Amino acid sequence: MTSSSLYVKETKAIKRTKGSLLVAESIPDIKFGEIVDVWLSSGEVKRGQAIDISKEVTVVQVFGGVSEVDLIGSKIRCKGETLKLAVSEDILGRIFNGIGEPIDGGPSVVPEDYLDVNGLPINPAGREPPAEFIETGISAIDGLNALVRGQKLPIFSGSGLPHNRIVAQIIRQAAVKRKEEQFAIVFAAIGVSYDDAAFFMKNLEQTGARERTVAFINTASDPVIERISTPRLALTAGEYLAWKQGMHVLVILADMTNYCEALRELSAMREEIPSRRGYPGYMYTDLATMYERAGRIFGKGGSVTIMPILTMPDDDITHPIPDLTGYITEGQIVLSRELERKGIYPPIDVFLSLSRMMKEGIGAGKTREDHNNVFMQLYAAYAEGCNLREISTIIGAEALGERDKIYLTVADRFEREFISQGEFEKRKVEETLDTGWELFSALPEEDLKLIGEELIKKYLPKYSEKT
């Protein structure tokens, strides 16, 4: 994260400090957004960024907090740098901290280029619509919420739910699939516990994907302020690998809730007018500038797929963090505590989950011709069953008609046979769809309104087995 500079300027006139902000006298020639060194009287050096510059004052945001800044003995030094990441193909297999310094004991990266961590917006006219199906081997995702390359699909989880295991399973089964193709994983740990970060790293090691992974680790004990830069570094690395090296990159950001908390902390320090629940009004735009870095581009071989993980505070999907995320991402995979309690893994709530890019990635030639119909019909049948389940809790299952009882059973089977699967079980998409058809056999045939007759004749077991 360094770039050479020819001049050094410094000031000792620090007027006041507040939280991680330093207000100093105006530093001539400082650039907006410039990275500076803050020399404390103890001799320690911290990094900071100029976030407000004027003829009167310069406001510097110090990474890592400024509790021990001494107004008299400290000084700010400018070298003309802005936040940039040194990149080259050698970043694969490396581990960095939240400001891009190697923490794996290896040498620093010999840079091919320095990239602005904020990236540049992709021209909407240059985007190629995502359409390549990624087989994750998980039925609830492949069958009902298919993931495609270039998509941004978050996992909305709650504390204690197995989101890490699910993401590990996806990495294991999907990303590593095509050995001959150039793929890479960029993993950003944002304020997660040391154990969680270690779990991912170990998993990557076991799948043999370790040397194709770049990791940026900011654990819960690392400076809060660096959580702002961690995901940006990860995305910059991802973009470099995708657009310059032509790789298919999967970026995992865990856990974005910690990022948003850090953003709120920072905003409060800057005395900005808070919006909902104290989060800054620009949080939507801020998150969007990161998530929108996913995509495919005409004429470039690679792709950036983003899978952020976030824990919904109090399992509340209307909380600003999941809410704003849902407005930006192309769908969401939502985990359910109720299914988890029933012992179903992966506990994916298929009603709340959604993949907006799915229709482009499925169908004949991509998955199978009946995919969309199976998907629609499964939803309809399960919705009906769940509705009846709710009614039956009041009036008792016995008071239901015969047809209704069938739906109730199918809803239970759907959860046990379709959603539920082993953590190390990889289902092909055809197997997933066939499981759907098994369930349809239990339903009255005339109720299969969402499937054309031809497909019914071709795939419904009672016909397909005869032929």
Added chain:
Amino acid sequence: MGKIWRVSGPLVIGEDMKGSQVYEIVEIGSEGLVGEIIGLEEDRAIIQAHEDTLELKVGETIRGTGTILTAELGPGIVGSIYDGLQKSLTVLMEKDSFIKRGAKVFALPRDKKWQFSPKVKVGDAVSEGDIIGTVPETNLLEHRIMVPVGIKGVIKEIREGEYTVEEPVTWLEDNGEVKELTMMRRWPVRKPRPYKQRFAPSRLLITGMRIIDYMFPLALGGKAAMPGGFGTGKTVALQQLARWAQTQLNIYVGCGERGNEMADVLYSFRKLKDPATGRLLQEKEVFIANTSNMPVVAREASIFVGITLAEYFRDMGYDVLLVADSTSRWAEAMREIGGRLEEIPGEEGFPAYLGSRLSSFYERSGLVECLGSPERRGSVTVAGAVSPPGADFSEPVTQNTLRIIDALYSLDVSLANKRHFPAINWLTSYSLYVDDVKGWWSEISPEWDVTRATALKLLQQEAELEEIVRLVGPEALPEGDKLVLLVTRMIREDFLMQSAYHEIDTYCMPAKAQLMLKTIIKFYELAQPMLDSGVSVAEIRSSPIVPRISRMKDIPNDTFEQRIKELWSEMEASLVAQRGGVS
């Protein structure tokens, strides 16, 4: 010419800026970043930068341009993809797949020659709004060149032939002074374009969506909002409007939304054909794409650029639909800018002028008599998405929007979770244009309002019955009520549900919608007497006619009328037979 005094995010304060005006466009720093003056304090100017301000320094120069934010109007707009400031994204693409700051491109191509055909002769006296000539801009749209607002005179010379937008094609003489006119105009985007007179809307805007056209119609010149939580299908519904609405021009403003979805829209419009003319939709569409990761301030401008383009084509005498996805992102851009300016915030941090700014946008819709001759009427219809946080409609943007609009399509999370699309809730949506378009509908079918009212009444009844079902279960209901539930289910699933991705169902003509609903109501009327003769609802439900009704959607628009008549006679025969079998 001034100097940077302060930089704080997109907010730049310049000094030595005497002589500047509010809303003037300035160029900042060595890269010439575009900004707009939004406030003046003695010799200081408060500027919002439309581009990223990273690496700017105090003391760098600020250059005034003397003009305010304007849109370029003329041949070359249709089919274009613009950013929020009307920069051509297709032209920028030629340089790079990423948008670099400081890049400058024109909205209208400067080198392209257009075939100009005069409509007036030398010696004619013309004034503002008069059509002086036409250009075949696309196969679907004739671009009408008008005398600019505030200009009049006698035609001294007018040339036929191929010209670029910068070459003069007409010379006017007014009080001894000669004026040159090219085919290009400029108009300040924040100022509504003038017209002669405004009328109440009276014609239906055909959208091809049954729940809109039939249940909650939108009129040409009307204004509608579509609020809904995430995942409720706002974008898909609005894209459907932009695709199939039977207008001469549709403008799609992607304001602070997803890049991939925008890419999908752009891609699909290059392939889809207009149902009325069979031509590519691209030939009647303008896109403004300011996705969520593009500069916030340009997002604020994008809505105004869009509505200005809409008004310009309206002035030619066309019906234009403007779709804005999403107005909440637009409001958030205002909040962000207001916050930077340290304005006193109103509700939830939004600026106190949120309501008036929203109405200044929606109120630019309308059906009008245009300025100038020949006499003509044009309309701008506006449909805006609203993205309420947590799907809570009590939030300020939704509430302020509800005060202005006349048709509400309220999207429902629970419908979306059941995959009922479009997830427009029939109990909470409304349209104040029902009476206005009654005359229009009566030409399609005199029964429209009766059938519509019957269906809405049944749906209301269903909502009440469902409360009871929750307590006593579906089996405990009397047969008559069970039949209502069967029929309303058909209305919901076989009529209101409509697939945006189905080749035929994606666009439904009003006449087909009328017959579809009529069929279901007819079914209800035929089934009622069967209950009296002892046939149970379970038996009626298993009738082979039920799945036939549910597949009505797949019948093409052109053969529908004949096929439905066959269905009716079969339905009568089959239900009568069933009734006979019991008694």
